[in-house]
Amino acid sequence: MFLRNAWYVAAWEREVGEAPYATTILGDQVAIYRGASGKYAALADACPHRKVPLSMGRVKGDDVECGYHGLVFDCTGSCVRAPGDAKPPQGAQVRSYPIEPRYGLLWIWMGEPQLADPSEIFEAEHWGDPAWGTTAGDDMVFACNYLHITDNLLDPSHVAWVHPGSFAGDGSDDTPLQVTIADDGVTVWRWMLDTGPAPFYAPYLRFAGNCDRKQQYEMRYPCNALIKAYVSPAGTGGEDKPVHPDAFLMDSFNFLTPVDETTTRYFWFQMRNVAADDAEASRRFAASVRGAFEEDRTILQASQRGMAESTSSNVNLRTDSGGIRFRHRLAQMIEAELARLT
Numbered sequence: 001m002f003l004r005n006a007w008y009v010a011a012w013e014r015e016v017g018e019a020p021y022a023t024t025i026l027g028d029q030v031a032i033y034r035g036a037s038g039k040y041a042a043l044a045d046a047c048p049h050r051k052v053p054l055s056m057g058r059v060k061g062d063d064v065e066c067g068y069h070g071l072v073f074d075c076t077g078s079c080v081r082a083p084g085d086a087k088p089p090q091g092a093q094v095r096s097y098p099i100e101p102r103y104g105l106l107w108i109w110m111g112e113p114q115l116a117d118p119s120e121i122f123e124a125e126h127w128g129d130p131a132w133g134t135t136a137g138d139d140m141v142f143a144c145n146y147l148h149i150t151d152n153l154l155d156p157s158h159v160a161w162v163h164p165g166s167f168a169g170d171g172s173d174d175t176p177l178q179v180t181i182a183d184d185g186v187t188v189w190r191w192m193l194d195t196g197p198a199p200f201y202a203p204y205l206r207f208a209g210n211c212d213r214k215q216q217y218e219m220r221y222p223c224n225a226l227i228k229a230y231v232s233p234a235g236t237g238g239e240d241k242p243v244h245p246d247a248f249l250m251d252s253f254n255f256l257t258p259v260d261e262t263t264t265r266y267f268w269f270q271m272r273n274v275a276a277d278d279a280e281a282s283r284r285f286a287a288s289v290r291g292a293f294e295e296d297r298t299i300l301q302a303s304q305r306g307m308a309e310s311t312s313s314n315v316n317l318r319t320d321s322g323g324i325r326f327r328h329r330l331a332q333m334i335e336a337e338l339a340r341l342t
Contacts, residue, residue, distance in 0.1 A: 001258075002258055003333055004112075008025055010042065022045055027259075031043050041096070042106075043064065069083065077094040133274065139268065141264070149223070150225075156190070178190055185220035187218045188217045193213075205231060207233045212235065212236055215227075
């Protein structure tokens with residue numbers, strides 16, 4: 001069900017305060033804490049003594065103390081103190097997960113620790129660029145399997161019916177999709193030429209009239225996405241044309257963290273090449289994006305229930321091509337990982 005040798009978003013840095021933070025990722029219960037040195041650690045959330053969650057304990061310097069009998073564990077998961085014993089008992093060890101901060105998020109490696117390479121964390125190209133505005137990140141929990149969301153992200157045609165007041169626009173219901181397959185994922189994209197702009201982008205365009213608009217949805221294995229929006233004056237867009245000086249560009253970063261087989265935590269933030277220092281614009285973008293994702297959540301949770309309860313097979317459409325190819329390759333990667341570990 002899950003690819004374990006991969007980086008997933010565990011939490012926002014702002015969520016980890018003075019006490020250990022409890023979360024569940026790929027079915028594993030994890031305790032995350034920040035030590036006195038400022039370094040983060042992630043441990044299996046169960047003391048080996050009586051399995052009380054370490055997240056119920058306390059941070060002591062760069063270590064964490066169990067709240068039941070005071071056993072203390074360092075960032076590697078080794079017990080370094082057992083009150084009443086001259087030395088920690090044999091087997092007093094908990095699993096440690098590699099964890100790295102990036103973009104205000106905490107990224108955790110759920111597989112073999114020796115394979116964790118921080119350079120493989122998803123890249124946000126314009127992060128820190130003062131010419132680009134940032135829409136503050138947010139998240140929500142979807143009561144559905146993460147692959148329903150990857151299907152949705154690789155099917156931009158759904159915006160015509162699910163998001164008519166935000167991301168939809170002329171051509172979003174019937175313009176054909178192109179699919180590009182790469183080693184790291186699947187990209188679905190299309191140009192909609194000489195159309196009216198989508199309501200979401202219209203207030204921020206630096207030109208009047210119709211536009212050329214590109215939708216590009218990049219889904220990277222196992223379940224992280226970059227959605228690129230390009231909107232320029234009609235007649236200036238197309239694959240072989242340079243970026244127009246008045247073009248509106250927005251990169252939307254979407255990170256899916258499977259909690260278990262039927263629950264997913266969805267993290268996101270956006271970056272744009274307009275209104276870089278406009279806090280009110282950022283607030284409006286954030287509200288609009290969350291509203292659109294609420295629409296997605298309603299649909300996808302209904303799909304999860306329908307698929308789980310159905311006694312008949314489902315059909316696929318031509319627009320499902322990207323999602324089907326993504327699922328197929330990811331399943332191969334998971335099977336190969338399992339075969340190697342067994």
